[in-house]
Amino acid sequence: MSRLPLLFLASASACLVVGVVLGIGMGIAHDFQLAPVHAHTNLVGWTSLALMGLTFRAWPDLAAGRLAMVQFVLSTGSAFALPPGIYLAAMHDQPGLAIVAGVIWFIGALLFLARLLRLAFRHDQAGESGAP
Template sequence: MNISRSFVLAGTVFLVIGIGFGIHMGASGKHDFAPLHAHLNLLGFVLPMVFALTYRSYPAMGESKLAGYHFWLHIVPSAVLLVMLFLLLAGSITEASMFPIAPIAELLIFVGVLLFLANAVKNAF
């Protein structure tokens, strides 16, 4: 797995969806999904691109098994959280019904970031 490429591709998918929501909000004049738009672009696009550039800049990091774990621990839980946020903002679910899935997804993303840190300490310096 080319980790940089994987993060770029996944991030770009999130970007397309995020921009789509931005266009929809601008055209409709309804900004109910602004939090989703922001999270799609930041959690879904910006962070994966930062990760991609870091892995590209430090090839030893990208070759580590930690990189693959980090990828899956960021992309899958992020997608879960973003779908849940969409459903919440659309009124299809309540905030209470997001428990325990949303906190688990958040924790998995945090574990992925800790693996990224461990990988950086081990392979980037």
């Protein structure tokens, strides 16, 4: 079985830890300027990556092939880059990294959707392996 689902979940968990630490720090300081960074770390990083990993685990065919690794790299790379990009945009009026990371995230999400649809509409029954 592919380790890709675990790689997604490990990346998601790293984002969870960063998001929690950021949230605790904001709470202690009573300064919530970085709330969008915190929210995107949790939503894009923890939630989305975890759901992708669990989806790859439930349908092992998704983890097969080179495109699966491409989607992992695009998704995790952009999930890690987006929160610092949002920080730079909000605090230093430098939106470049947020824009690039957002576009790469979108490409990764489209690739995920395309691969899911391809599996869902495959004519042979092999696409059902691992399906709950």
